Amino acid sequence: MSDLEGVKIFNNVCHQSTLGCLLRTAQDRSSWHYRFPMDAPFKDKHPKLDIIAEGTMMDHFLSGIAYSILIQVWELNGRKQFIPEIFYCGISIKDKHREDNVHVDDTHRNDTIKIMGILNEDWDPKTMGGGFMHGGVIHKLRPTDFCIFDPRTPHAADKILCDEKRFALDFSVQKLHEGEVIRRSMEDEE
Numbered sequence: 565m566s567d568l569e570g571v572k573i574f575n576n577v578c579h580q581s582t583l584g585c586l587l588r589t590a591q592d593r594s595s596w597h598y599r600f601p602m603d604a605p606f607k608d609k610h611p612k613l614d615i616i617a618e619g620t621m622m623d624h625f626l627s628g629i630a631y632s633i634l635i636q637v638w639e640l641n642g643r644k645q646f647i648p649e650i651f652y653c654g655i656s657i658k659d660k661h662r663e664d665n666v667h668v669d670d671t672h673r674n675d676t677i678k679i680m681g682i683l684n685e686d687w688d689p690k691t692m693g694g695g696f697m698h699g700g701v702i703h704k705l706r707p708t709d710f711c712i713f714d715p716r717t718p719h720a721a722d723k724i725l726c727d728e729k730r731f732a733l734d735f736s737v738q739k740l741h742e743g744e745v746i747r748r749s750m751e752d753e754e
């Protein structure tokens with residue numbers, strides 16, 4: 565990938581209570597499904613909740629919260645590399661009973677970037693595992709950390725070591741061309 569080497573991690577992207585609100589609301593939804601990974605036998609699938617799919621809001625309330633988180637990542641990244649136009653957003657649940665599949669996403673297109681963060685407020689990647697493996701490197705994401713990564717590089721959740729379920733929010737968004745930046749303010753356009 566030319567304009568995003570490896571994984572870029574941002575700390576303190578939002579208040580933990582924003583993630584807690586998203587998590588508690590999502591846990592009560594009846595729209596969780598087991599479609600992913602697509603080609604895997606059922607025993608190797610994991611629960612997923614679609615918030616936005618193919619640019620359409622599947623859950624309006626959760627879309628609003630998710631969008632506010634994405635805006636924070638966008639600003640922390642200097643409005644570079646992507647614009648907050650969401651193609652897909654969802655929440656995954658993974659646990660120690662299932663080894664995550666190493667996979668690539670969005671292989672049919674090259675105009676996307678993915679963003680991911682863990683929602684559990686007490687997730688300690690040092691003792692609980694569940695880091696983010698990307699291109700063979702494991703990144704330990706802490707609560708309120710979010711990472712930007714190339715979805716076409718092989719990635720997976722690292723082994724989970726505890727009995728807790730790991731909730732992760734992920735986005736697929738519109739990638740910007742190298743060097744392209746959305747103007748920071750209306751004043752810049754004067």
Ligand SMILES: [Fe+2]
Binds near residue numbers: 667668669715719
């Ligand atoms: Fe993925």
